[in-house]
Amino acid sequence: MRSKLAAVSVGLGVFLIVAAALVRFYAYPVLATVPPDYEGVTQLEAEGAEVFNSDPDVLAPETTDLRISSRTIADSGADAPDGVVVWVNSTTVNRADGTIFQQSRERAPFDGTSGAAVECEKCDSWTEVAAGEREPAVREGQIYKFPFDTEKKDYPVWDANVGEAVPATYEGEETIDGLTVYKFVQRIEPTVIEDREVPGSVFGSTEASVRAEMWYGMTRTFYVEPETGSPVDRVEERVQELRYDGVSVPAFTGTVQYTQDQVDELVDDAKSNATRLGGMKLLFPALLVLLGAVLLAGGLFLGRGARRGSDGAERRDQELAGV
Numbered sequence: 001m002r003s004k005l006a007a008v009s010v011g012l013g014v015f016l017i018v019a020a021a022l023v024r025f026y027a028y029p030v031l032a033t034v035p036p037d038y039e040g041v042t043q044l045e046a047e048g049a050e051v052f053n054s055d056p057d058v059l060a061p062e063t064t065d066l067r068i069s070s071r072t073i074a075d076s077g078a079d080a081p082d083g084v085v086v087w088v089n090s091t092t093v094n095r096a097d098g099t100i101f102q103q104s105r106e107r108a109p110f111d112g113t114s115g116a117a118v119e120c121e122k123c124d125s126w127t128e129v130a131a132g133e134r135e136p137a138v139r140e141g142q143i144y145k146f147p148f149d150t151e152k153k154d155y156p157v158w159d160a161n162v163g164e165a166v167p168a169t170y171e172g173e174e175t176i177d178g179l180t181v182y183k184f185v186q187r188i189e190p191t192v193i194e195d196r197e198v199p200g201s202v203f204g205s206t207e208a209s210v211r212a213e214m215w216y217g218m219t220r221t222f223y224v225e226p227e228t229g230s231p232v233d234r235v236e237e238r239v240q241e242l243r244y245d246g247v248s249v250p251a252f253t254g255t256v257q258y259t260q261d262q263v264d265e266l267v268d269d270a271k272s273n274a275t276r277l278g279g280m281k282l283l284f285p286a287l288l289v290l291l292g293a294v295l296l297a298g299g300l301f302l303g304r305g306a307r308r309g310s311d312g313a314e315r316r317d318q319e320l321a322g323v
Contacts, residue, residue: 033112033148034085036076043262044068044234049254051101052242059202061250065096068256072144078109079122085112086123087144102252104128106160108143115145115229117158117165127160141165146222146229148277150182157186161193161216161240168222177267179274181223181232190217190239203247212244214251227274232266233258 046066053062070091078086086109093102109123110116117139126134141156142165156165168184175181193216200207216239223233236256242249258266 033083034074034115034145036074036085038072038074038085038087040072042070042072043259044070044256045259046254046256049252049256050250051095051253052249052251059199064101066101066254066256067094067096068092069094075107078124080109080120081118081122083112084109084118084120084123086120086125089144103131106137108137108139110139110143114147115142116147117141117143139165142168145231146184146224148227148229150224150226150229152182155184157184157220157222159186159188159218159220161218162188162191163193168220174223176223176232176263179225179232179267179271182226184222184224186218186220186222188216188218188220190215192216196242198242198244202242202249203244205245210244212242215239215241215243215248225270225274227277228270230266230270230273232270233263 045068048063049066050061050063051066053060068091070089072087072089075086075088080086086107088105088107090105091103092100095101105128107124107126109118109120109125111118119138125137125139127137128134139158141158143158146155152170154167154169157168158165166186166188168186171183171185173180174183192213194214195211196214197209198212200210203210203212218239219237221235222231224231234257238252238254238256240250240252242251
């Protein structure tokens, strides 16, 4: 009986140790990647933003609250290499009265684990510069998220306005509703991103039209849950102005951030996902190894005891037989 228990214990112990390896090196990598069928909507706001009203009857800056809806859908049928995810994002910015201030669309491939942009000719990467008019786009750095298992270091993050990745500096840990997050800050000094023809009256000029410079500056703060690499909050202090002949006119200046309801939802999701991922990476494999080792050691101990008992019985049989 002891020998049978020993065999069962050893077998179960080996099974649990193998299972621990499978959880850590197979199940965890499968979970620590962006799902191919992802779909989500993010809600942001900018209270008291200064924007330029391009209505020909207005042509002047105005102050308004903005509501921003960003919808992202993964193209699961994209012709992309293994490990590469393709997302299509549509963003609509509405004024307080419900009218549309801005709309934009983009299609971007990135690594499903690291979150970093990849070059992929077959992925059809583009940016929509006008309704129905698209330009091919090659991006770099992090696009929509940070890596799974985010580290305490700086990361390059893509900014479409300057057309390059700008470092987001790690600035420590913070807590949002009981969730530990890493804080990263990306600073883009004011720079000219384009020039465009604008009615001279916008700048008090008597000329019918002038070539004005579009200046853009940004301080973007990310609050990232490190296990998943997902931002649970983002605050953008944006300054975008038209400048001509020493006169500046706001084009889009204000603080854009996630709504409180959006933050609450993202924090709840991050807590459950981080617990599951953290467990798969360390806790569950460690428990399986520990339990497996205990069963393996117990089985070996029972096996030795069974062999000693068998040897003793054999010697007794030999003595009784006079051998």
